[in-house]
Amino acid sequence: MNPSTSNTNRGHGFRWMRNLIGAGGVGVGLVLAVPVGHLVRTIWRDAPPGGFAVPEGHVDDISRLNLTPVSEVWRIPEDGVEAEAQLRDLLARARSNGKRVSIAGARHSMGGHTIAPDGIVVDMRPFRSIRIDPDRKLLTVGAGAYWTDVLRRADAVDLSVGVMQSDSAFSVGGSLSVNCHGWQFGTPPIASTVESFRLMRADGTVVRCSRTENPELFSLALGGYGLFGILLDAEIRLVPNVRLRLVQEQVPTAASGPILDRLAGEPRPALVYARLKLTPGDRFGTVRASAYFPDTNGPIPVLEEPVPSTLDRAIFRGSAGSDLGKSLRWFAETRIQPLLLPEVVSRNRLLIETPDWYLNRHTNATDILHEYFLPRSVALRFLGEADRILTRHGGDLLNTTVRDVAEDRDTVLLYAREPVIAFVMFFNQERSPQGEVAMQAMTRELVEAALSLGGCYYLPYRLHATPEQFHRAYPQARRFFERKRVHDPGELFQNRFYQTYGRPEP
Template structure:
């Protein structure tokens, strides 16, 4: 068969087009990497900050508690005595992923709980005893050796157990209330140095106020958590219109007893903005789970660059959406373990640009107003000058445990991630945007999450959380000198 000049030219043109198609995203990711400063931020002496990188605060003392369980109570009592003698306030810190100064008080003492990370599993009753400073990632790897897994946990495993209890984080486990539902009990050192056992049967008022209590009632020490079996899970993916999300959620998730983990995502590129969605879920399989291993650094870095390449880039946002949706097709044939999926590090989306920061919002909306909320926030987000990077959707069942609860009925949580420049102008823009989004949540009978920036006024917060006044009065009841304190408390009290 003779190859004509026309055929050769066509083949060459096709090859060139293919090279351009492949080369352009690679060049985009390389440019993303090149622009990063990757300068490690060093804080001044006696200063602390949190994940927002906007809360630099001078404090009196930063104290890391001992790892030894027998020594911790004695040292903490000494710290309490020192604080009372010197008239200082105490703030508690773990991995510092809250964003509103929840882990600091100006001129106060910061207690770093991370060293207190012991773990012990009761294999008969499936109960994990764990120090409040432990990271979830460490707990996952510990449990993996026993074929067990955390029952309820947020999407990233980089947070501390005590921090997650203090904000009452929620996960993406099917039919699950927030994290408080998996807590059997915990010990708490109060302002007088007493160690109390708190559960649904003992010191119940403290139990309900400490969970989601933002470190205002005392120091969480030892926690007992429910654990479940680790399992092999197969990934499934559905592309859909947002208006069909709740209908498909019932069909593919609620009516499917095999589903274990599930999340949704909305498209945030200007093209098809909030007009496309995905439903991603993992079904139980009969395959025995293999032992957990950590992802290769090269794979993690590629994923991170794809995410970071979407910052202030319409092309990057489209590329990320296309890659995620196209890669979902072959991923349908893959099997993962529950622990492997849950051991996801926040480093996968790490921002290495020192001139900007990534800020989270979350709004909890009842199913009846799901689409109304999307329609209400769409013009707000399009008009905003802040760069929206991501919207994830997670279902959260009603919370019967935390007093300051955000899920007072079954809701869908809309998790929004923004990139903000560290300028006064963009901080003002974020303040305005946050209030508009909270107003949209209120209009749709929803709530907003409290671990983030303190841009909502006290009166509006109490409209969303009518139990707040009683919550703060109970705080005074147990801590009349307001020894345990932070910027969150100062703002909303």
């Protein structure tokens, strides 16, 4: 073989390969240009954090749709003894001035549940003492403390929170007052973990409530939306912090029943979140379940708190109002994220999380949560209905997670009357009267779909359900509100939720 020929031939070969790689590179570049451009545009257009000022004399909540004038916002003093004395005086002053009192934690409820127009708002956040008895696995916590702080303290003694939301930026008092639930698989709402709490009533007296002491108030104030008094502190059972191993599965949603059956068997996962595909043409068609199983083959990883990532935010926010963004997010979560997620984590690491990285920061739009609880046998039918409703209304759905919640045996205003599948839906909404009208119409249809299948909806969000729908969803509500007026005859504790659904019918 002539070496030069050979070289020349090899030279031709290289040029051919270079051209191919070049063309491939251009192709890949072109394919990547669209999503990369979309993400860059999303980052470029994003608003900086903390851009909403609430004018003096007003309050709002996380929905940014409830700006309301109030007569006073009262920040409870940090010293517990002093705080209680001053709080008693405040209630006496409110009673004699005919003022209503509403109670606020982190204000992540969305329907003015922390607001009574022209009333006094009690800001509970400074009331945040935390004590843990590791031997009894018992937390004694001020109602204004956030789960983030509780988790940090619990982690130091190898304990964790038994039931809480999927983020930790909520106050304990607010969480108990909505009777929250989380992605703790097959677990009842948080009331099931409460041993007792102290409640300051409308007349300023403080009572301890448990399953044996003042049991009626125990079951009314948990999930009671601040209508029975001020929760001062609570005793809550903790669970061990454990090392968990991730197992992910993706199937057509219609075929997800066997996965649920398997998860409900042994070994049982501690935490499970499942996310539904939301891409155009296949909304709700596929589900990806992430299950965390206890793993004893090694030490519990040290708690490292999450660091917000610009890329994660761009991928999430880029799905608002964009079919491309929705497809991109599903691709990132199903193809890229599994390669990056640690296989082993601690329970506390999964629970310590802030919603700040994904929440809407624009002034002209906001994010609104909905949640529907369905008996398992009709959960798929609800999704079919919901899909049709969303298509009709053009609802911009950014996220849907699926949870498994066990029956609630502790509260009066309960949403988990039996084991239920919860669909948590996160919408992007225009912040305008038209946006409100559109969201209300869509919400009422979604609520109706849930009710017609024997389901129910969650109460801490927008007050869009009609009173008639509300009472169908919560047939026990009439008794709940009657008992409110027995325990608080002057109707001192009020908020928009009460004023919408709870006032006596004429």
